[in-house]
Amino acid sequence: MNFVDKVLAGEPRAIARAITLVENGAANSSEIMKAVFPKTGNAVVIGITGAPGAGKSSLVDKLALYYKEKGERIGIIAVDPSSPFSGGAILGDRIRMATLGLDKNVFIRSMATRGNLGGLSRATVDAVTILDAAGFDKVIVETVGVGQDEVEIVKTADVSVVVLVPGMGDDIQAIKAGIMEIGDVFVINKADRDGVLRTQKELEALLSLAHRPDMWHPPIVQTVATESKGIEKLSEAIESYREFTASGQEKSMVRKRAIARWRLTELLRERLLADLMDRDGANEKLEALSRDIADKISDPYSAVEKMLSVAE
Amino acid sequence: MNFVDKVLAGEPRAIARAITLVENGAANSSEIMKAVFPKTGNAVVIGITGAPGAGKSSLVDKLALYYKEKGERIGIIAVDPSSPFSGGAILGDRIRMATLGLDKNVFIRSMATRGNLGGLSRATVDAVTILDAAGFDKVIVETVGVGQDEVEIVKTADVSVVVLVPGMGDDIQAIKAGIMEIGDVFVINKADRDGVLRTQKELEALLSLAHRPDMWHPPIVQTVATESKGIEKLSEAIESYREFTASGQEKSMVRKRAIARWRLTELLRERLLADLMDRDGANEKLEALSRDIADKISDPYSAVEKMLSVAE
Numbered sequence: 001m002n003f004v005d006k007v008l009a010g011e012p013r014a015i016a017r018a019i020t021l022v023e024n025g026a027a028n029s030s031e032i033m034k035a036v037f038p039k040t041g042n043a044v045v046i047g048i049t050g051a052p053g054a055g056k057s058s059l060v061d062k063l064a065l066y067y068k069e070k071g072e073r074i075g076i077i078a079v080d081p082s083s084p085f086s087g088g089a090i091l092g093d094r095i096r097m098a099t100l101g102l103d104k105n106v107f108i109r110s111m112a113t114r115g116n117l118g119g120l121s122r123a124t125v126d127a128v129t130i131l132d133a134a135g136f137d138k139v140i141v142e143t144v145g146v147g148q149d150e151v152e153i154v155k156t157a158d159v160s161v162v163v164l165v166p167g168m169g170d171d172i173q174a175i176k177a178g179i180m181e182i183g184d185v186f187v188i189n190k191a192d193r194d195g196v197l198r199t200q201k202e203l204e205a206l207l208s209l210a211h212r213p214d215m216w217h218p219p220i221v222q223t224v225a226t227e228s229k230g231i232e233k234l235s236e237a238i239e240s241y242r243e244f245t246a247s248g249q250e251k252s253m254v255r256k257r258a259i260a261r262w263r264l265t266e267l268l269r270e271r272l273l274a275d276l277m278d279r280d281g282a283n284e285k286l287e288a289l290s291r292d293i294a295d296k297i298s299d300p301y302s303a304v305e306k307m308l309s310v311a312e
Numbered sequence: 313m314n315f316v317d318k319v320l321a322g323e324p325r326a327i328a329r330a331i332t333l334v335e336n337g338a339a340n341s342s343e344i345m346k347a348v349f350p351k352t353g354n355a356v357v358i359g360i361t362g363a364p365g366a367g368k369s370s371l372v373d374k375l376a377l378y379y380k381e382k383g384e385r386i387g388i389i390a391v392d393p394s395s396p397f398s399g400g401a402i403l404g405d406r407i408r409m410a411t412l413g414l415d416k417n418v419f420i421r422s423m424a425t426r427g428n429l430g431g432l433s434r435a436t437v438d439a440v441t442i443l444d445a446a447g448f449d450k451v452i453v454e455t456v457g458v459g460q461d462e463v464e465i466v467k468t469a470d471v472s473v474v475v476l477v478p479g480m481g482d483d484i485q486a487i488k489a490g491i492m493e494i495g496d497v498f499v500i501n502k503a504d505r506d507g508v509l510r511t512q513k514e515l516e517a518l519l520s521l522a523h524r525p526d527m528w529h530p531p532i533v534q535t536v537a538t539e540s541k542g543i544e545k546l547s548e549a550i551e552s553y554r555e556f557t558a559s560g561q562e563k564s565m566v567r568k569r570a571i572a573r574w575r576l577t578e579l580l581r582e583r584l585l586a587d588l589m590d591r592d593g594a595n596e597k598l599e600a601l602s603r604d605i606a607d608k609i610s611d612p613y614s615a616v617e618k619m620l621s622v623a624e
Contacts, residue, residue: 033611033612033613034611034613037611037612038608038611040608041608257603263612264612264615268620269581269584272584272585272588276580276584286576289572289576293572293575294565296353300349300572300575301346301349301579303579307580
């Protein structure tokens with residue numbers, strides 16, 4: 001059995017290696033992606049985002065356990081762009097693996113680093129594609145924070161879940177513009193805390209103001225992930241949005257094309273730069289020009305032109 | 313007086329227009345940046361980041377007021393990547409402008425959108441460059457969240473401030489890997505709340521484990537921004553880090569070069585894609601290929617090759 005077949009058969013080590021190759025933009029990563037792509041389209045991709053401290057990891061773990069007990073296979077991609085090194089992330093994966101049970105039916109992977117030429121969002125979407133092709137029923141993408149990359153990643157999911165906690169009045173204000181766009185399902189986690197009713201009311205008010213072009217009314221689910229409360233309700237809310245989009249094929253296609261366009265553009269951006277940097281002396285030139293900019297001998301925009309003219 | 317001279321003279325409307333042109337990647341934006349670049353290097357750039365709900369905006373406003381009362385000119389760039397539209401951001405700017413006092417000595421601007429070809433982080437750094445050239449003494453860059461772009465933006469600042477609030481135990485765990493790298497100064501805002509001591513202790517413990525190559529020990533400042541408490545202490549902490557880096561020229565140069573390299577790479581990435589998309593039929597080709605990917609007729613990696621081969 002060759003490497004790609006092992007990935008498609010769902011072998012954890014082959015999957016892990018494929019994701020690493022794609023993350024690093026290895027020479028054969030493009031071949032791997034081409035080979036797995038035709039096998040995709042069966043997984044339900046669930047994006048889960050929210051501010052740090054909202055308890056996303058616990059929620060994801062409990063949701064994964066719930067699906068696992070239903071006999072499904074679950075892949076988890078935990079995106080942590082704030083971590084420049086993968087050490088902590090790997091440790092975290094191991095702890096979570098132990099909680100979830102280390103077997104073929106649950107795969108967990110953190111994506112923490114971003115190479116010089118590679119985009120974290122592109123690598124994450126590729127990893128989701130690999131897990132989809134490897135036959136996982138659910139792929140959960142968990143992102144910390146509400147940055148631009150995270151928003152783009154969550155947008156590519158079939159269902160996007162935004163996690164809040166009680167007493168985040170400021171938070172809702174801070175993230176409302178983006179959140180209305182992203183959330184198909186809202187969770188108020190740590191719902192045993194004070195202020196849950198107020199947060200529920202504030203969120204309802206904000207949601208009533210939002211105009212979604214698809215006329216979907218995002219449900220709000222209260223959970224206490226640490227006590228496994230509300231997880232079934234969350235799975236039902238996710239499923240109801242899935243059914244809603246499945247009934248409106250046309251809209252879903254427009255969205256799929258937008259995602260494809262974004263993904264193609266990201267890949268082009270990476271590839272064009274990689275091609276430029278592959279040319280003789282490109283690295284030395286980049287270093288020299290960076291020095292000139294730092295020394296204020298050149299400005300960055302003139303340096304770009306010098307970089308491009310040398311490459312021709 | 314021509315347009316660039318007006319920017320350099322600090323005229324708010326000219327500055328606002330220059331930032332818009334650069335944000336949109338307008339045809340003349342590269343000329344503007346080349347013209348302002350030689351006038352830069354005088355401003356102290358302060359990056360302020362932290363989770364949503366930490367009270368960053370209040371803190372930034374109070375810090376700006378403090379500097380203003382000292383007779384300084386302050387520019388503020390508020391980065392909100394979670395907001396896909398700028399409407400809310402513009403409204404927010406107006407409210408903040410009213411608080412800070414609308415005059416030539418305070419300039420505030422939100423950066424919320426990111427064009428198809430433009431990077432938010434590149435646009436933000438360009439906006440900082442414009443404010444620096446326009447003679448502002450302090451340029452404060454405020455970012456929501458802890459995403460990859462935000463980390464990169466904050467790294468380009470002269471001094472990076474990370475804002476926490478009491479009772480964020482989970483938060484500190486969630487963001488510790490990134491936070492140790494980024495923060496030159498830490499703030500515990502809302503320090504009149506319960507749990508401030510615990511947060512202080514946890515943070516001290518984490519900081520004691522961190523190895524900074526420059527041997528700097530980041531100070532922790534407690535503030536209550538809404539009551540203007542601790543703002544002077546924060547300004548002192550910022551100044552102490554500034555003095556520390558000023559005394560170690562060599563290290564600072566290495567950092568400046570790294571920032572220049574990152575910036576040049578970002579600009580190259582944008583420019584290469586823009587050049588490709590400028591060619592005849594490129595947009596139509598991109599649309600057709602996006603459709604093929606969505607319809608699963610093609611995979612994204614093969615599409616990239618088709619896109620590149622057509623362009624030659």
